[in-house]
Amino acid sequence: AASRTPLMAGNWKMNLNHQEAVVLVQKLAWTLEDKKHTYSNAEVVVIPPFTDLRSVQTLIDGDRLKVKYGAQDVSVHDSGAYTGEVSAAMLSKLGVSYVVVGHSERREYHAETDAVVNAKAHKALAAGMTPIVCVGEGLDVRKAGEQVSYTLAQVEGSLAGFTAEQVAGLVVAYEPVWAIGTGEVATPEDAQEVCGAIRARVRELLGDEAADGLRVLYGGSVKSSNVVGIMAKDDVDGALVGGASLEAEEFAGICRFR
Numbered sequence: 001a002a003s004r005t006p007l008m009a010g011n012w013k014m015n016l017n018h019q020e021a022v023v024l025v026q027k028l029a030w031t032l033e034d035k036k037h038t039y040s041n042a043e044v045v046v047i048p049p050f051t052d053l054r055s056v057q058t059l060i061d062g063d064r065l066k067v068k069y070g071a072q073d074v075s076v077h078d079s080g081a082y083t084g085e086v087s088a089a090m091l092s093k094l095g096v097s098y099v100v101v102g103h104s105e106r107r108e109y110h111a112e113t114d115a116v117v118n119a120k121a122h123k124a125l126a127a128g129m130t131p132i133v134c135v136g137e138g139l140d141v142r143k144a145g146e147q148v149s150y151t152l153a154q155v156e157g158s159l160a161g162f163t164a165e166q167v168a169g170l171v172v173a174y175e176p177v178w179a180i181g182t183g184e185v186a187t188p189e190d191a192q193e194v195c196g197a198i199r200a201r202v203r204e205l206l207g208d209e210a211a212d213g214l215r216v217l218y219g220g221s222v223k224s225s226n227v228v229g230i231m232a233k234d235d236v237d238g239a240l241v242g243g244a245s246l247e248a249e250e251f252a253g254i255c256r257f258r
């Protein structure tokens with residue numbers, strides 16, 4: 001993790017309207033600044049619902065806040081007759097820096113395959129945004145002890161067609177599904193096992209530049225009280241945080257991670 005900039009990303013999921021979003025981002029920025037930017041070695045990203053993005057942009061630009069913002073999904077299409085979809089160009093026009101693709105909730109409830117996730121990641125990157133590509137096994141796979149091979153297959157499918165140079169700038173989030181929103185946190189050793197295996201496979205397939213540049217996040221019930229042990233692991237470069245990102249003090253605590 002040494003030479004890579006830590007990334008702390010808060011996935012709000014379907015929570016907070018645009019007014020509540022502005023309040024939370026203001027509180028978050030204030031809390032981080034109040035502690036004299038002791039978090040400043042981490043990039044801090046909020047990932048609100050689409051409807052909040054314009055308001056968040058206005059606040060962050062207007063107040064020159066250091067917090068960045070991302071989107072929770074993106075269309076595989078560029079434009080046209082795709083009711084309900086939001087394009088990469090629309091997001092990038094709003095100053096969006098990161099796009100979550102293939103979150104386990106999208107894979108499960110919207111049947112997103114690795115091929116769809118891969119197409120979305122390509123759309124995001126082509127529009128100048130960084131995809132946060134989510135992977136991770138369910139409980140049955142974990143119980144069978146197959147978490148590494150299962151997750152590596154998702155990584156290969158989801159990162160297909162990217163060059164080594166592109167992968168060096170990407171983010172992969174390892175989120176064991178059994179640890180998401182359950183209070184069941186993987187141990188730092190569990191996180192390192194799979195995050196390390198992801199980097200090793202990328203090194204094998206694409207070489208040192210890609211493997212050393214790629215940031216691998218852990219996600220699954222991360223809190224300010226357990227983030228330190230997870231961040232101490234060599235191949236964990238940050239966290240994708242759900243529930244704990246909805247409270248300013250708590251998320252700021254995660255962003256400081258010490």
Ligand code: PEP
Pocket residue numbers: 011175179180181182183219220221222240241242243244
């Ligand atoms: C997530 O869904 O990305 C997540 C990690 O959620 P939680 O932190 O609530 O487990």
